[in-house]
Amino acid sequence: MQNRLLSALPPEDYRLVAPHLTHVDLERGRLLYEPGDRIDTIYFPHDGVISLMTLMENGAAIESATIGREGALGLMGAVSPRQSLSRAIVQTPTRAARIGASQLHEAWEKSAKIRELIDMHTEALFGHAVQSVACNALHSVEARFCRWLLTCHDRIASDTVALTQEFLADMLGVQRTTVTAVARALLEKGYIRYRRGVVDIISREGLEAVSCECYDVVRRNYERLLPQPKVDQARG
Amino acid sequence: MQNRLLSALPPEDYRLVAPHLTHVDLERGRLLYEPGDRIDTIYFPHDGVISLMTLMENGAAIESATIGREGALGLMGAVSPRQSLSRAIVQTPTRAARIGASQLHEAWEKSAKIRELIDMHTEALFGHAVQSVACNALHSVEARFCRWLLTCHDRIASDTVALTQEFLADMLGVQRTTVTAVARALLEKGYIRYRRGVVDIISREGLEAVSCECYDVVRRNYERLLPQPKVDQARG
DNA sequence: GCACTTGTGTCGAGTTCTCGACAGTCTTTC
DNA sequence: GAAAGACTGTCGAGAACTCGACACAAGTGC
Numbered sequence: 001m002q003n004r005l006l007s008a009l010p011p012e013d014y015r016l017v018a019p020h021l022t023h024v025d026l027e028r029g030r031l032l033y034e035p036g037d038r039i040d041t042i043y044f045p046h047d048g049v050i051s052l053m054t055l056m057e058n059g060a061a062i063e064s065a066t067i068g069r070e071g072a073l074g075l076m077g078a079v080s081p082r083q084s085l086s087r088a089i090v091q092t093p094t095r096a097a098r099i100g101a102s103q104l105h106e107a108w109e110k111s112a113k114i115r116e117l118i119d120m121h122t123e124a125l126f127g128h129a130v131q132s133v134a135c136n137a138l139h140s141v142e143a144r145f146c147r148w149l150l151t152c153h154d155r156i157a158s159d160t161v162a163l164t165q166e167f168l169a170d171m172l173g174v175q176r177t178t179v180t181a182v183a184r185a186l187l188e189k190g191y192i193r194y195r196r197g198v199v200d201i202i203s204r205e206g207l208e209a210v211s212c213e214c215y216d217v218v219r220r221n222y223e224r225l226l227p228q229p230k231v232d233q234a235r236g
Numbered sequence: 237m238q239n240r241l242l243s244a245l246p247p248e249d250y251r252l253v254a255p256h257l258t259h260v261d262l263e264r265g266r267l268l269y270e271p272g273d274r275i276d277t278i279y280f281p282h283d284g285v286i287s288l289m290t291l292m293e294n295g296a297a298i299e300s301a302t303i304g305r306e307g308a309l310g311l312m313g314a315v316s317p318r319q320s321l322s323r324a325i326v327q328t329p330t331r332a333a334r335i336g337a338s339q340l341h342e343a344w345e346k347s348a349k350i351r352e353l354i355d356m357h358t359e360a361l362f363g364h365a366v367q368s369v370a371c372n373a374l375h376s377v378e379a380r381f382c383r384w385l386l387t388c389h390d391r392i393a394s395d396t397v398a399l400t401q402e403f404l405a406d407m408l409g410v411q412r413t414t415v416t417a418v419a420r421a422l423l424e425k426g427y428i429r430y431r432r433g434v435v436d437i438i439s440r441e442g443l444e445a446v447s448c449e450c451y452d453v454v455r456r457n458y459e460r461l462l463p464q465p466k467v468d469q470a471r472g
Numbered sequence: 473g474c475a476c477t478t479g480t481g482t483c484g485a486g487t488t489c490t491c492g493a494c495a496g497t498c499t500t501t502c
Numbered sequence: 503g504a505a506a507g508a509c510t511g512t513c514g515a516g517a518a519c520t521c522g523a524c525a526c527a528a529g530t531g532c
Contacts, residue, residue, distance in 0.1 A: 054370035057449050062373050064366035076362075079355055085363045085457070119315055122358060127321045129365035130300035134290035136373035137298050137409035141489075164509060173373035175490055180511065196498055196509055213293050221321070377519075400479060411520055416481065432479055432528055477530075487520070498509075 003044035003097060004070045005117055008227030013114055016107035017099060026050075026094040028162065032073060033084035039077030040101050045069050048094025049155050051171065052086040061087060062136075062173035063148075065128045068155030070222050075118050078104035091163070092156055120225045127221040135214040141174050142182045146211035148172065149192070149201060154219070159201045186210070239280035239333060240306045241353055244463030249350055252343035253335060262286075262330040264398065268309060269320035275313030276337050281305050284330025285391050287407065288322040297323060298372075298409035299384075301364045304391030306458050311354050314340035327399070328392055356461045363457040371450040377410050378418045382447035384408065385428070385437060390455070395437045422446070 006014065006021075024043070026032075032043065035055055043050065050067040064086060067073050076082055078101055108114050135144060148171060152161055165183060169176040183199075186192045191206035192199055201207065208215070242250065242257075260279070262268070268279065271291055279286065286303040300322060303309050309324055314337055344350050371380060384407060388397055401419060405412040419435075422428045427442035428435055437443065444451070 052366065054366050056370060056374065060370075060374055062370045064369040076355075076359060080352065082359065085359075085366060116316065119312075122362075123312060123318065123321075126358075126362055126365060129362060129369060130288065130290050130321060132369045133300040133365060133372055134292060134296075134298045134409070136369055138292065138296055166509070173370070176510085177491085177512085178489060181489095184511085194510095402479065412480085413482085413521085414519060417519095420481085473532100475530100475532085478528085480527075481525085483523085483525105485521090488518085490517070491515090493513085494511105495513105496509105496511075498507105500507080501505085502503100 002069070003046050003072070004227055004229055005072055005121065006044050006097060007229070008117065010113060013107070013111045016111055016114070017104060020099045020103040020107075021097040022099075024096050024098050026090045026096060028090055028093055030090040031087065032090065033086070033088040035084055035086060037084045039074045039082050039084055042075055042078055042099050042101060042104050043067075043073040044097040044099075045072070045155075046095045046097070047155065047157055048096070049091035049152050050094060051089050051091045053089060053171075054086055060173070061170055063171040064132060065125055066091070066151060066155075067125075068151075070155075070226055071121050071125065074101065075121050077101040078108050078118060080105075092152065092161065117226075124222045124225045127225075128218050131214050131218050131221075135212060136173070139212040139214065141172060141178055142185065142210060143212040144172055145179070145182050145186070146191075146207040147215040149199065150204065150207055150211055150215050151218070153201055153204065161199045161201070162197060163199065164197050238305070239282050239308070240463055240465055241308055241357065242280050242333060243465070244353065246349060249343075249347045252347055252350070253340060256335045256339040257333040258335075260332055260334050262326040262332060264326055264329055266326040267323065268326065269322070269324040271320055271322060273320045275310040275318045275320055278311055278314055278335050278337060278340050279303075279309040280333045280335075281308070281391075282331045282333070283391065283393055284332070285327035285388050286330060287325050287327045289325060289407075290322055296409070297406060299407040300368060301361055302327070302387060302391075303361075304387075306391075306462055307357050307361065310337065311357050313337040314344050314354060316341075328388065328397065353462075360458050360461040363461075364454050367450050367454050367457075371448060372409070375448040375450065377408060377414050378421065378446060379448040380408055381415070381418050381422070382427075382443040383451040385435065386440065386443055386447055386451050387454070389437055389440065397435045397437070398433060399435060400433050 032050065045067065046069055050073050051063045052065045052067065053061045054064045055061050073088055108118065149161065165179045166176050169179040183194055187194065189206060191203045193202055194200065268286065281304055283305055286309050287299045288301045288303065289297045290300045291297050312318055344354065385397065401415045402412050405415040419430055423430065425442060427439045429438055430436065
């Protein structure tokens, strides 16, 4: 399993970045950026989920987009020096390749393909955000809960997601008690199981039925804009 | 009053686009893009407000970002051919300069300054979207109503905004009856007046007090990222 | 002037979610 | 093994908003 942006690079473009890529294992809960931080490192996840969270003055934080193996964190920092707008936090244990912003910037200057990928990624991430704007205004917590689980499920290699209800409540911007109620409803429908700090996905179909359309809209956007995994090969 | 992106261009860069700019007056309600439309024209508003709206399958539509004289509509289409993700609709009567995407693309290839401005604009628009994600999840309709009015007020030359409560309900993604109730509350506080299809802003200070922080966060983002108006000159 | 369309005011029942509180359970640490 | 900390279950009052309905008012076209 490999980051899709990196594996989409033709060999000559990949050679521009390869010498500067280092592997990193990111544990759950690790903070990669806070709002205002200078973006000096770009992370290309091979698996796992990184959340972008918007922070409010009163300390409330809510997820505004997620990044998985189809994308990268901090990519816009390769175009020009930039501050993070969000908090970036590691959602599930994540293996990633990372590279310094200035080094990726040099590759960006040399490679049209890299410029194109960054451009398309920005567009897809923007699409993710605008869909979430609508989703948060219009859809029920239950639908958003399912959407969140499905998006996460796509990006990890397991049917088991390690997270607490309290944490998920933060992501969705609702009370913990509301998450408990929704989780119970989905449990009774047989779509998930859960225990302390863990959710098991039993029925993707069930979750898709309860989820709002936003899950699919965002996924199709990524598919349309970004390179899809090749079934016959993988660069390890 | 002039579009800030255009007026920030140094003369030699402006000369690249000037021959292709044509003036257009956009009436309220005019649809500029629907989701999936190819972006073939970029609009630089001199005043007025253009809304980006995310559409749902059931026909619901909600505003995900707005564009005024500090930005442009369709700018990403100058980088590479692109589909609109949103509906773009003219909110208030708008004077704008427009240019074909392919023509702006040519200027984009030649001018580093133009590339930089488009890049910064994309970042600011992304910041607008992620803030709105949080705002829609966490803040009351009353706060969002005020935020919307303030943002609009910044971009027009008048204290009078022409819009119906029904339309604003769509923008905010709530029931019309809720907008009526909120409008009444603000009227009683003396912050606005209104009649059929018109809202008058009486007290910006009042609206700012009721509005959420999101108004200011987004505004400061634009100020940080994009060129600010010069007080001593204007290019007509 | 009249019919028609569109926008606003109001009402009330119902749903969703908040917010605070507290008990119970699981895990970690010493 | 005991204590402490973290996570979950549940309850209940209350606020915010939905949703449908209907009356009224203000413009619009003929």
